[in-house]
Amino acid sequence: MAKRILVVDDDPDLVEAISMILKSKHYEVIVAYGGVEGLEKTKTEKPDLIVLDVMMPDKDGYTVCKELKADPVLCEIPVLLLTAVVSHISTTRFSHQMGMETEADDYMDKPVEPVELAKRVEALFSRQ
């Protein structure tokens, strides 16, 4: 059975683009257009992986991630954070600080290269 991936971003165009990439790799995709909706869908749909945007107006990605990781059931779901790059120079600092803080399983800068995204997603699944 195909793995189900939840894509969460407040930008519908981006959600669509990411979904198309994942679908082309034969994943099943469900979508949410904000942090709150993302949490809801995670609880109801129990996806196998979440692609989560950081900057969202209602609830940002860090908060969503923290809440998920605090949940004894949902904490098992791998989270791939989509970051709007903070800086050219300090990507390592960003990954270091934010990655540790949020306990996200991986992170990628937007926009993502389809091949790279597929690779990372696969890696997260194989880790389980």
Place this chain on the structure above:
Amino acid sequence: MTDQIKIMVIDDEQIMRDGCARILSEHGWSVLPAENGSVGLAKLQESPKEIDIILLDLMMPGMSGMEVLEKVQALDDTLLVIIITGYATVASAVEAMKKGAYDFIAKPFTPDQLRIVIKRALERRRLQREAEFLRSERERSLRDVATEKSRVKTIINCMGDGILVCDRDSCIVLVNPAAGRMLEIPESRLLGNFVSQSNFPLELSKTIEESQKAGDSAYTSISQELIIGKAQEMFLRAHTAPVRNDLSEIMGTVTVLQDISYLKELDKMKSEFIAMVAHELRAPIATVEQQLTVILGGMAGELTEKQEQLIARAKERTKGVLILIKDLLDLSKIEAGKMVQYKEPLSLAEVIPRAVEMMKSDAIEKNIHIVFVPPPRISLIQADRDSMEGIFTNLISNAVKYTPAGGRVTITLNDHDGFVKISVADTGIGIKSEDIPHIFDKFYRVKSIETRQIVGTGLGLTIVKSIVEAHLGTISLESTEGKGTTFTVLLPKIADMTSCRENI
């Protein structure tokens, strides 16, 4: 005072007056005769300071010579009075000299005797004038010093920046109204008080006391930011430096205070603007690029060759804009001092290999060999790790970009006096000498056939330079067209940082 020597002859005898006048005028000295004391004194009062010497007969009817001498002395005690006296009355001549006459000549005298006496008096007169000239010069310069002092005081008092001078015991010896206003302490409560007892911001009094203990040779200037006031905050920048005498001993400190509240306000506005640009501009462009990658990946249907070509080019353009936005964000952060906040003791021997690693794939693609041999021992520097990684990634990436396939990029690292020296040398196309002065300018890019295909924002080296400077270092380059370029970075070792601090 005129150059013409004027001699007054006071004698009741016509013959004496005429005789003296004749002898003296032969020398070009002018003679002013007076037939008695009152006439002589009257003439003296008419033109004071014009007479150099008075020849005075002691024995005159009416006012005696002695009386005239006293009155002349009262008028001007620098006047040289020569007494004319008979042999019989030498004793009174001596008495006259006790009273201040300069010399005497006994009657009858020869013209030579008179000339000798007068010449001696004139020599004395010359010395007198010279002494007086020197005295007036000195007075004038003292007066100048006094005027200068009050002028400097006026300037200091009118200055918009606050000035605060402390002596060796950290007692405030000079303060201007601006300083009082900025620190919100009345001037009267500052002057003559000790810094520790003046309700000073704690950080500032600490800095002043530290400056008093600065090392003997190093030039030390500490700048710091202070926040004053509770209700309406005011931001001050304080620069404190020790004041030294010619033996280089510390005599006290001087502190200059600047109100930078408006700068802070501007800075805040700038940050807000940049945050807005980042969000409002970056996000949609990132989405557009994401959509283009999907189309390009064939996930939205098959593309014709032409469509693919156009979309690929469009994607390159959005990529360029995103890089530009990132660079602008970096630069504004560095300029706001936010980029290098996390300084720690750092070994570049650990940082550089990471930067080399990051550039490896680009280098392999172009068959460029990156050479870096870490030295066995290298001094630590006080630096921000990510910024350091950033500058070396940038320099190595440039070297790779501007070096033709098959070339070589050599990185060397070693101690160099008080600095750690890093150079990145390539065997690339080099930089024209006319481009070198602009190479660190914002948005400056070398335009030539060789560089046309190379993508860049023209901000990379500006960022590198800003970071190096934020670490109190320097960057320089040497380049030969067609041969290659070497960038050299000097960063102060930790031990040498203590003498040059920035607390901003």
